[in-house]
Amino acid sequence: MPSIEQVFDAVLMKGNELGASDIHLCAGSPFRMRVNGRIVTLSGAPPLTPRDTEQIVAKILLAAKRANPENLEEKLRDLMDEDCSYSVERTSRYRVNICSQRGSFALVLRAIPFVIPAFEDLALPPVLTDLASEERGLVLVTGITGSGKSTTLASMVNYINKTRGGKIITIEDPIEYLYRDDKASIMQREIGSDTLSFAKALRAALRQDPDVILVGEMRDQETIDIALKAAETGHLVLSTLHTTDAPKTIMRMIGVFDLSEQTIIRQRLSETLKAVVSQRLLPRKDESGRIAALEIMRTTLSIKECIEIPEKLDNIKDFMSRSAEQYGMQTFDMHLARLYREELITFETARAAATSPADFERNTQFE
Structure with a gap:
């Protein structure tokens, strides 16, 4: 037995x-x-x-x-x-x-999985290649638990590893995907085994000559502050938050700081934030698994103004819709409509996941 x-x-x-x-x-x-x-x-x-x-x-x-x-x-x-x-x-x-x-x-x-999926395997849009090609700044992948954030980040790290040299440091709790050096040199550190906290490891990483730093999660003010410093000093920082869209992500990052600090944090964030990719996993129409629906915000001049001026934060979604074609941005509902048109998800799945189900139904009826 x-x-x-x-x-x-x-x-x-x-x-x-x-x-x-x-x-x-x-x-x-x-x-x-x-x-x-x-x-x-x-x-x-x-x-x-x-x-x-x-x-x-x-x-x-x-x-x-x-x-x-x-x-x-x-x-x-x-x-x-x-x-x-x-x-x-x-x-x-x-x-x-x-x-x-x-x-x-x-x-x-x-x-x-042992094999790290490529962007194509995950049906991720081409703009993810552009984000992984950034030399410096902050790129955030957000979503609820189980939305595929770690897999998207792993695909980005693997793309960097295969396409350009340099040094990549990952700080994770625990280490998830295992990377092998290709064009880049990769150091992976685990909270509890190799270091005491994200903040301590991130502070140490700044003295370890990195080009890219992956922070498994930005949980506290100290970690966010050091991540912004890393992005400001010429590093590409990739990380996650448990937020559901770009405005909530920006509010979360600013909100962990005291009111007296928030104006300067808004300025720092507007200068360093390159993009927020928020995602949800939805069942495929053919029942072969799940597919990610993405909202993608890139920091244009208009978006920077929305970050810096609290009263304009609610305008972000409008700018995303209007600048979609030019900058590769999209709202959730835009991507849901595309997945539905391509018959990758059912109408019922798309409508249930939409930010505004009634608007989504009305808009798809007239396509």
């Missing part, structure tokens, strides 16, 4: 075959996975016991070097929350979150 550790790896392989984005484990429940955005229960899987989940957690902690045989028992006893990564050979890497619940462990594993 196979051990629970062997069953666990077999489940991950099955999830890979089904294209699962996440694997869920919880004592008292069978293995579950998210396929095409929906949670499904693995057929024939019995409920996991607390002992099962503890053995799986032990296996992951040892593999991730978050524990060793000598301190494993103590680590398991004290563990409440842990983020790390885990790999299954010839299958996939996983970003793992472990938590304590009702006296046992629960886990969620986010699948990260």
Whole structure:
């Protein structure tokens, strides 16, 4: 009879075959996975016991070097929350979150393919190539959890790696995609293993002669401040926020600072921000997976003014629509209409995801 550790790896392989984005484990429940955005229960899987989940957690902690045989028992006893990564050979890497619940462990594993997809594989618009070709400034990819931000950023880093020299530093929690040096030299640092925080690693990165810095997430004022400094001093900074569109992203970045600092932060942001790419993942019409719907804002002179003057922030969407063809910008609804016309998503999917469903329906009726 196979051990629970062997069953666990077999489940991950099955999830890979089904294209699962996440694997869920919880004592008292069978293995579950998210396929095409929906949670499904693995057929024939019995409920996991607390002992099962503890053995799986032990296996992951040892593999991730978050524990060793000598301190494993103590680590398991004290563990409440842990983020790390885990790999299954010839299958996939996983970003793992472990938590304590009702006296046992629960886990969620986010699948990260070994092969980094190209822009074409993700059906991303050509403007992403332009953004990845920027020499300096700040490019943000935003969206809710599970919207594909990490994959889009990985594609950008991989494009840079394959097309130009220089040094790339990634700061992640945990490390997700693994890069191999091509034209660029790449250093990958993980929070908890290689450094204490995003801010400390980002500050150190400025002394490590980088050309490009990827910051897994800008969570606090200190990290945002150093990221702006990095962009101001000639580096290309790529990062993410959990915001849903460009205006909310700008408000979030400015809002973490005291009121007395916000005027200068608006000026710094208007000078350094190159683009905000916000995305949502939607089910494909042919049920073959999901596709990203993107909103793309690039910082033109008009957009800079909107960033600097609080009363004009609401005008950003209007400028995006009017400057779409010239600068490669688009609103969500513009991209949804295109995906619908190209029969990549259904009308119902597009309408439900639209910023203004009624306007979207009215506009598509007259195309």
